[in-house]
Amino acid sequence: MARSLERAWEEKLRAAEAIEQEYQRWRSDEPLVLSEADRNGPLTLGEDLPGI
Structure with a gap:
């Protein structure tokens, strides 16, 4: 039982790592675009x- 839980946990960790890596690739490829309101706020x- 413990081994099957550990195996499932490891699979979920690998899936989460893959998603995180894909997100990081996407963020590096996508330029950050601010709206005019976002720029004017600061x-x-x-x-x-x-x-003040």
Whole structure:
């Protein structure tokens, strides 16, 4: 029983590692594109710093 559980656990770990690697490949291939609102948010906060 313990061996079959360990084997199943190892299979799930390998599957999770494969998914993580695929995600990392995708992230490295896809450029990060920010919306205008995403870009303007930090700029607006920066403009407010002197008042804070």
